[in-house]
Each structure stands twice: as structure tokens, then as C-alpha cells.
Amino acid sequence: xxxxxxxxxxxxxxxxxxxxxxxxxxxxxxxxxxxxxxxxxxxxxxxxxxxxxxxxxxxxxxxxxxxxxxxxxxxxxxxxxxxxxxxxxxxxxxxxxxxxxxxxxxxxxxxxxxxxxxxxxxxxxxxxxxxxxxxxxxxxx
Amino acid sequence: xxxxxxxxxxxxxxxxxxxxxxxxxxxxxxxxxxxxxxxxxxxxxxxxxxxxxxxxxxxxxxxxxxxx
Numbered sequence: 048x049x050x051x052x053x054x055x056x057x058x059x060x061x062x063x064x065x066x067x068x069x070x071x072x073x074x075x076x077x078x079x080x081x082x083x084x085x086x087x088x089x090x091x092x093x094x095x096x097x098x099x100x101x102x103x104x105x106x107x108x109x110x111x112x113x114x115x116x117x118x119x120x121x122x123x124x125x126x127x128x129x130x131x132x133x134x135x136x137x138x139x140x141x142x143x144x145x146x147x148x149x150x151x152x153x154x155x156x157x158x159x160x161x162x163x164x165x166x167x168x169x170x171x172x173x174x175x176x177x178x179x180x181x182x183x184x185x186x187x188x
Numbered sequence: 189x190x191x192x193x194x195x196x197x198x199x200x201x202x203x204x205x206x207x208x209x210x211x212x213x214x215x216x217x218x219x220x221x222x223x224x225x226x227x228x229x230x231x232x233x234x235x236x237x238x239x240x241x242x243x244x245x246x247x248x249x250x251x252x253x254x255x256x
Contacts, residue, residue, distance in 0.1 A: 058191060063198075063199070063201065065203060066245045066247045073198075075201050084240070086241055086244065088243050107230050142190050159246045160246075
């Protein structure tokens with residue numbers, strides 16, 4: 048039986064204030080790990096090669112130390128230590144679970160904010176950001 | 189699937205109170221307001237006050253300023 052293609056899903060959102068009071072292109076995703084799902088607020092970040100979450104999410108999502116590979120990366124201020132999960136998370140926009148996608152998280156020591164990066168989020172979603180209008184648009188098709 | 193519902197959820201996550209008193213801690217936000225807090229994320233998730241659709245965030249130790 049042929050599958051009926053999904054209609055494109057598009058959402059335009061205003062920047063909103065996060066935990067530090069700054070307005071940015073924040074986006075909530077529901078992420079499903081080995082221990083269950085949790086709701087994560089992150090910044091849509093075209094400058095991030097990969098998506099990352101504060102290290103504490105690794106345990107909360109059910110990853111064991113053996114599930115993670117320690118590595119080093121580079122951020123604007125220097126070198127960081129991160130832990131890359133071999134098994135991806137499943138992530139989706141709340142109320143749009145049919146558009147779920149694989150998120151390959153890296154858990155970063157000392158990080159205080161989740162970043163949705165290019166290797167997974169931007170591959171799944173078309174993203175445009177308008178700084179003058181303080182809005183961003185994501186489209187899945 | 190509902191674009192309007194998806195948009196509502198994102199919009200209602202706007203932080204609507206000063207989180208400075210929680211700097212360095214994890215908070216559960218519902219409709220932009222703190223409903224629970226904890227030193228550890230796992231501790232906060234286990235708090236009976238916290239619902240599955242609350243947004244859990246770590247409040248930066250030094251709120252404000254630019255994010256680089």
C-alpha cells in the first residue's frame with residue numbers, strides 16, 4: 048500500500064527569553080532516551096556543528112558511562128570536553144511527533160544550555176532566522 | 189498534529205519571572221513560571237511536583253549578558 052506523503056509542517060516563532068533573560072531563537076524539543084522522554088529547551092544555533100546538551104542530561108535520559116565516548120572539541124572560548132552517545136535520541140517538536148527525527152547528542156561538561164546544531168537538527172529542518180524581526184522559521188517537508 | 193498547538197507550547201515557554209534566585213540550579217518551568225527546583229536534574233525530574241511536559245532548564249550562574 049503506498050504511503051501518503053505528509054503535508055509540510057512549518058512554524059514561525061518569535062525569539063523568546065530564556066533562563067538568563069536573553070531573547071534568542073529558543074526551541075523546545077521532546078527528546079526520548081533510553082530512560083524515557085523529557086522536554087528540553089535549546090537554542091537553534093547555526094554556528095554549532097553538532098547538537099549538544101548539558102552533561103547532566105546524559106544520566107537523566109538513561110545513558111550509562113559505557114554508552115558515551117569522551118572527546119574534545121572546540122568552542123569560541125577554547126577547548127571543551129564532551130561525551131558523544133553512540134545511540135541517538137529520538138526528538139520531536141511538541142504536538143508534531145510525526146515529524147520526529149534522530150538527534151545525536153553530545154553531552155558537554157559545564158554547559159548550561161542545549162544547542163540544536165547543524166548535523167542533525169538543521170538536516171531534519173529547514174531553518175531561517177531573521178534577526179531584524181526577531182523571528183525564526185522551521186519547515187519540515 | 190497542530191501548528192497552532194505547537195506554536196502555543198513554544199510561546200508559553202517564555203520565561204516570565206526573574207530566575208536570578210535560582211542561579212546555578214535546575215528549575216522546572218510551567219507556563220514560564222517556576223514550579224520546582226533542585227540542585228541536580230535527576231533530583232528535579234523525580235520531584236512529584238514536576239510534570240512530564242514541564243520544561244527543565246539550568247539557570248546560568250551568571251544570568252544576563254551575551255551568549256558567545
